[in-house]
Amino acid sequence: MEDIVKKDIRSLDLKQLKEVFTQMGEKSFRATQVYEWLWKKSALNFDEMSNLSKDLRENLKNHFVINAVKINSSQFSADKTIKNTFKLYDTHLIEGVLIPTTERMTACVSSQVGCSLTCKFCATGYMERKRNLNADEIYDQVVLINNQAIENYGIPLSNIVYMGMGEPLLNYTNVLKSIDRITAEDGLNMASKRITVSTAGIAKMIKKLGDDEVKFNLALSLHAANDAKRNEIMPINEQNSLSALAEALKYYFAKTKNPVTYEYIIFDGVNDSLTDAMDLAKFCKHVPCKVNIIEYNPISFADFTNADVDKTEIFANYLKKQGINTHIRRSRGKDIDAACGQLAVKESN
Known part of the structure; x- marks a missing residue:
């Protein structure tokens, strides 16, 4: 039989x-x-x-x-961040992070096993993309990290960011289905406004988010507002130029009325000059937005370094003077490789 x-x-x-x-x-x-x-x-x-x-x-x-995701291992940072390696039903491994701060309890979840994009500063970008995660595998990460937040800190999750391994918009259907289950009344019943999906910038899929009139927040990993520089650090820009992204973002905003967050990792000698700040300020005029300037977290594959503190302040102050809502984000979980751009696992099949 x-x-x-x-x-x-x-x-x-x-x-x-x-x-x-x-x-x-x-x-x-x-x-x-x-x-x-x-x-x-x-x-x-x-x-x-x-x-x-x-x-x-x-x-x-x-x-x-029920192909349940399981915690394979957890590491605790000095700043209380917890990085998890999750094992999937087919033995692939992914990572997800609990980021506790005084204001919020955030889960950072993955959407793919590895990544097909090759952003030069990101550890996941040096991994091969094995497959997309199913909607339930994304949902499980949220459930497990929420349990962890309650067990360790007595506080449930307040926010979810799709900023872990993989490019969410290249797993569009499963990402949206996972958000539906997380936000539905017959699901986890979390508010859409507490969820942020981050993309490296796929113009046609940003437009699709507009067509689908999504309620969650969109973040764009920008990191340079100059095509030549962005091509160099983010090869995806060669097919999704800044002008194409600007057009897609205008379309998205017209459909959803959601402001956009630009994430800007500031690298020493690469994108930290006043000219870079001026380029970014011009790009910010396309749609209502805010800018998060993020510290660079070193990885062994790349030789970028974090911009000087004074230069970062000058950069941020220029944007603020242009009326742009700007924040400098300090990295969390750096000591356990759990910070932005540091997620990478070795497969153990």
Whole structure:
């Protein structure tokens, strides 16, 4: 007898689940109960579903799997940041980070195993992209990091940033489905405004976010407002020039009315001059926005260094004088390679 290939039950939406239950001779309300167990109560196995009969649970086990993400290891930083290596059902590894500050408790989650982009300053960019994460694998990271926040600090998550491994907009469908489950009333019921998706800049997908009239926040990893410089550090710019991005962002803003955040890692001698600040100020005129200037976190693959503190202040002050909402962000979790641009894991298949 051939083994039955079991389907990932969380790949089904509620309508599909109801159809399956009807075919199994079960009442459709049972599908709603299972759906609630999966997405509202974050059940990791069918035995937890205590309001289902034992026979139904066994039947579900025979036909379906829950491909739950597990914590493989955790590292604790001196600043209380926690970096997790998560193991997926097929043994691939990804990383996700809990970032606690006085104002918020943030989960930084991954959207791909590795990354197909080759940003020169980012450790993940030196990894091969193995596959996209499924929506439930992104959702699981949020659940696990939220549990960690409550267990360690007594405070649940307040924010989620899609700034871990991978390019979220190259896994568009699963990223949006994960956000739907995280924000839905029959899911985790978190506010869309507490979620930020960060992209290296894929113009056509930014427009698609506009068409889909998304409610979450968009951040663009800009890092240079000059095409020649951006091409050098972010090869994706060669196909997605600053003018193409500006056009896409205008379209996105017209559709969503959401201001955009520009992330700008400031490198010594690369993008830290007053001319660079002027270029950035010009780019900021396209749509309402704010700028986060981010410290560079060194990685072994690249020889960039962080800009001088005084230069960073001069750069930020110039933007502020132009009326641009600007913040200098200090990195967290640097001592455990959990800071921006430092996420990379070695596979252990």
